[in-house]
Amino acid sequence: MMSAETWAIARFTVLMASLATALVLPPAIAIGWVLARKQFPGKALFETVVSLPLVLPPVASGLLLLWLFGRRSPVGQALDAIGIEVIFTWKAVVLSMMVISFPLVARSVRAGIEQVDRRYEDLAATLGAGSFRILRTITLPLASRGIAAGAVLGFSRALGEFGATIMVAGAIPGRTRTLAVGIYTLVEIGREDAAWSLLLVSALLAFGAIYLSNRLVEQKGRA
């Protein structure tokens, strides 16, 4: 029932979503920490910009990415000059997933860090620790639940990414076709059977992600 095509698409999507999650975590942790712990002029505006991909239609974010990484923008030209092609490659798939899941991960990290009692951080400072050591040994471990939740949420969102992906990566079979994009294009060309098997795989993955995140929360609750 599962064709080689289905498996290839599923494998590709999981790989891309994992990569996107891994790449989005460091900046999301940095931004989440800044939003949770720092006060600066223009913070409200900064927060809005960070959350933008959450409310903007993904297709619109896709259009922005298409423009930013296209041949006519300086960024696209610079990348082109060193031989890196983004648009309509797997890199565009990862990029779309990252941009769309970023606000979710950053918000989750922020919430996790805000729940850490600042007095632990203050006390660590009296013991001679600098801000990076405090972040690494106190803040992040105590916020690990929020960070893990953010990672699962971001991964799940990346798995289902459609709008931005179809704009910048297209639906090239064997190259950029993900589960969500695959379901749409297969229905479009009248291959509903194949679309259904992609749906089944998506459902299984969603089930797994939810199960994993619940397990994570349980374990933390017990510790």
Added chain:
Amino acid sequence: MIDLSIDITLRQGVFLLSVRDTASVEVLGVFGPSGSGKTSLLEAIAGIRTPDSGEICIGERILFSSKKRIDLPARERHIGYVPQDALLFPNMNVRANINFGRHAEGDFESLVKILDLQDLLERRVTNLSGGEKQRVAIARALMTRPSILLLDEPLAGVDRERRDVILPYILRIRRELHVPLVYVTHDEAELNSIADRVLRLGR
């Protein structure tokens, strides 16, 4: 010997404090009812809370001065602080907590011995009693070789009948390590048994 001079205004605790003390005092007791700003005072000395104005010095070392625009960050003050609820890092065991501010080799063994922590080292901090938490927090603060140790009501979280289990340890630190103490409490009897001089805060 404490050579601590404090002359600060702190708005939040709604108190105004003006003290200068350079006498030969080993234990400075700070006494006052709850809400009189005892904890705020310790936090100001430790560098966690910024006074609105004034000056805090240890000997010739200026920790804070609004006039000279000096506000040494907490990590450079070398002041040991043991808050009332100990604040042991919950993600580390007892050993890792004590070693967090490790400054010199060899201190660990002697502190563990003085404070009787041998059997607690691998325990999770969430499973400790109030008195055990205090002892671990004291060891953790002393590992940094602080110039002063600030103790915020160390007996408050301990049952009345078990208080005499903590006090001897504090006296022992004073005797064996010669670390000057600032000891905050709202219990007059407790103060008389330990302090050389008492600073009284009113409401």
